[in-house]
Amino acid sequence: MLNEERIIMMTRMAAYESGEGKKNGAIGSYFRGDYIGLQVLKSVISATIAYFLVCGIYVLYHFETLLDGIYEMDLWGFARKAANAYIVTVVVYALISYVVYSYKYGKAKKKQKAYMGRLRQLSQLYQLESKNKQS
Secondary structure, eight states: OHHHHHHHHHHHHHHHHTHHOOEEEEEESSSSHHHHHHHHHHHHHHHHHHHHHHHHHHHHHTTHHHHHHHTOHHHHHHHHHHHHHHHHHHHHHHHHHHHHHHHHHHHHHHHHHHHHHHHHHHHHHHHHHHHHOOO
């Protein structure tokens, strides 16, 4: 005879495994610090590329103005401002990434823990059913 509770649980578990479980499994295979560090590193690299692209676009857009005033411009001051803007951009982006990926890791681990609990329940249901058949 079919156990409806077990079938419902198995259906939910299969849906989790095929969808969100794959992503959570990949996240859960890392230690917390390793996962967050890797994601923050990727974010810093992305922020660096984006910053230099924006700077390049700015220079191309204002190229004539920059060339006209290049001899009157304080180049060291301009370089300091650009470096400070870069540092602020990367630090803010890294902090936001740290918060987001910490939350994402915690959420994935929590769902994996719930999944493991359901597996234990399912195992107990099977054991109970096998004991009932033996009796």
